[in-house]
Every structure is written in structure tokens, then in C-alpha cells.
Amino acid sequence: MIEMLSYDFMQRAFLAGIIIAILASVSGTFIVLRRYSMMSETLAHSALVGVAVGLVGGYNPLWMAVIVAILSAWLIEYLRSSFSLYSDAVLAIMLSGTLAVAVIVVSLGGALNNSLFSYLFGSILSVSKEDIITISIFGSISLGLLLIYAKELYFVAYDEEVAKTSGLKVVFLNYLLVSIAAVIIALSIRVVGSLLIGALMVIPTASALQYRVGFAKTIFISLIIALLSVVFGMGLSFFFSLPSGATIVLSVLVLFVLSLVVNKQ
């Protein structure tokens, strides 16, 4: 463990991993309760379009991912609320559509190589100092907004109509939540990868729900599970030379199964 942390890149990796674990699990609780789990997958793929544009156009891929993810989140929310289409169909359409656009942009730009691959599966070991600063700034803003509006978002997740009749600005709150999720997902794909971030948002909360405790405790348990998974996953990744995104997700899955077993009634 100490040997592992003696490397600069491992210190950065751990720092990034821990920040992402906090962001993904706390926002994930709201996302899961709001029944937006599939949306996190879709936004993760939309963010790849930003990455692609960034890689090809020479912009910062992380920033571009944040911008594209927010725009996609708004589009999804708009389609979902305005056209009462089957909302999971909207998500499926956006997921494949944006992935297709990302791949085409990258191959037209001649950059279909390792760099996109690292955004698909995450490459925590190549996290730069600059990445950590970007993740910290956007992450704190998102987390701050989430905590400021926590009670309102919780009420809307519980019952949107009753929240609306109580006078809450439900439309604003819905857009706020998907925007926060978009930012956090876009920040996370560098670390966990867009194919795997959905898992880190959804599985810790799904595990925490097995304990059947109140709201605050559910967030806390999901946070602990996410942190443990990131630490275990990165350890596994370091010692067995495996891709970190996959080992993190595998760790969180193990904790999910454990939560199921422990709470079996």
C-alpha cells in the first residue's frame, strides 16, 4: 500500500478516484431515487461526443465533455417532459446516437486510437494535475448545488406531483439535477470511463437501498461503498496490472452482492 502511494501518478490517481467516488455516489442517490439510472449511462455516452470534439479539435476533452453532457441532459429532459415519449426509448436513442457521432468525429479527425479508448474504459493512472484541478472545481460546484437543493430534490424524487402542488419549482429542479449529473459524469469518464461510470453512480445507491434506512443514512452508506470500491479497485488495478475502471466496477459489484446477502430477509 505504502509502496503504491510512493508514486506521484498513484497519488494523483487516488485523489481523483476519491473525489469521483464522492461525487458519483452522492449524486447517484438522487439519480436512482428519481428513476434516472439509465440516464447516467446515456449522458456518459453523450459526453464522449465532447471528448471526441476535444481530441480532434485540440480543445480540453474534459471541458468539452462537460459542455456536451449538459446540453444532452437538457435535450433529454426536454424530450421526456414535452413529448411524453417512452422515456427509456429517448434514452436508448440518445445513447446509440451520440456514441455513433463520437466515433465518426474521432475517425474523421484521424484520432481513433488509444486516447478515445482511455475515455471509454477510464485511465486513472494517466490523470494529470490539471485534470484534478478541473475535477475539483466543477465537482465542488456540483456537489454544493446538490446539497443546497437536497431537500427539494428528495421531495421531487419521492413524489413529483405532490412536490409541484406544494409550490416547488419542479421543472427547474429536474433540469438542475440532470445538469449536475451531466457535469459529474463528464468529469468521471477520465477516471472510470464512460462505459463504467453509470455503474459507479447507480450501484452504490442500489446497495445502500438494501439496508432500508432513511435518506441521510442511504447517502452515507452509498458514499462509503463507493469509496471502498475505488480504493479496492485501484489497489487491484495496481497489483495485477488491470484496467482501473473495470476493477473499480467489479469491486462495487462485490459490495452490492454482499449488501444483498447481508440484508436478505
Place this chain on the structure above:
Amino acid sequence: MPINFKVPIFDIKNLNFTIREQKILTDISFEIFAGEYVAIIGPNGGGKTTLIRMLLGLEKPTSGTIKIFGKKLKEFKKWYKIGYVPQRASLIDSSFPASVLDIVSMGRVAKRKLFSSATKEDKEIVKDAMQKMDICDLKDKMVGTLSGGQRQRVMIARALASRPKILILDEPNTGVDAKSQRNFYLLLKKLNKEEGITIVFITHDIGVIADDIGRLFTINQKAIICNDPKKAMSCEDMSKLYGIDAHLIHNHKHEH
């Protein structure tokens, strides 16, 4: 508390609601005054829930006007004055992570200021609402583990925690046993008589609460308003509305 006939809480004029060229509600006009206890009955699909949803701003009427506390619905902002308990109250997802206290505290959310946590006053109002509904001992229980009757009281406590002037309940009795239902009607009566909270209640159990309520609205596309609910059960209007013998409805209700 006496009914204040000067200021209507709801002032509904010529309300129509048509969906896909099918008339759901036609030319509905009524007023509901502070302190009233109004029951709404009518056949399934007759438009009761649609009417309630329009009063709450959840559906837009095709034509007609709705005024709440003297203001047009669009301009009305003080929604915390209205407590709404929807039909599905007793059917909430049992795995939703919420203790009874979590749910009742939601009643304060719309009133709070951002950046501020629950004040002492908020906590006391929440406690008071739980006391009124007799659920203080369930405070830390998960709502998913409660019985139908208990959940129903939790939902009303949540509505009460916003200190509403009016409670609107849409058949919240699904899956509730007979004893809990009787207690529930007693509670509503108490809220109306002692706290002066106006109650609008969609129900099927009109026979049981006929003594408590002030007026009875029968909704089947049109509204018929009966000022003496005890006589309503033999009203000719009733049979017209339901299209069957009203006495049958009466007897049927007593079988429960």
C-alpha cells in the same frame, strides 16, 4: 369553527375539460368556503380526479376560470396553503428510503429558505403534525414497513406540516382496513371542526361520513351540489348521475 361564507378558497366558474374530443367535465361552477367539509362522489371515470387536479394546477381546463384565495390560478403562489393527499398515497414504493420523519419533514420544504436547515419552529410544526395524526411513535420507522392505515396518516401529517388552510384528499383509502378508516374519518372531522381546516374529500364511503360533511358534490361530467348530504342518498339526482337506482348504491356502501 364557523364557516366563512365571505371569502371563497376556491371560486370555480364554467369549467370545461375536454380531452381528445371527449367531454370529461362540462360547465362546472362552484365555490368552496373557508371551514367547509365537502365530499365529492361520483362514478369512476366521472371526472372527480380530473376536477381535483385542475384545482391543484396539475391539469389545465379547456375553458373556464379557477380562482384560489381570490387570485387567478396562474398568479397564485402560496401553494403551501393547500395540502394535497393523492390517491396513490398508500401505494408508495416500499423500498423508497424514507423514515416517517423524512416524509413529514417534506411538508416544510416548500416554505424553507435556501441555505437554511430546518429551524426549531419547523421541527416543532413537524412534531405537532405527527402528534395530530398519532404517529409520533413511528417517527423512525421506514414508510415501506407501515400498514396502509399508518401510511395514510403519514401522508396527511406531511400535508399538515405545511400548515395548510385546506386539505384535498383523493380517495386515500386504498388498502386500508375498516377500523383504520373509521379512525381516519374521525381525524378528518376533528381537523375540520377543531382546527378549522377546510376539507375536500373524494370518497366512495359517503354513507359513513354523511353526518360529518357539510356539502356533497356529485360529479359525473356535470356537477350536482347537494347542501344536505343526509338526504342526498335518496336524491333523484343521484340515480340520474349514476344511471342506476340510488338506493342500490346506498345499500352497497353499507355492505363494507
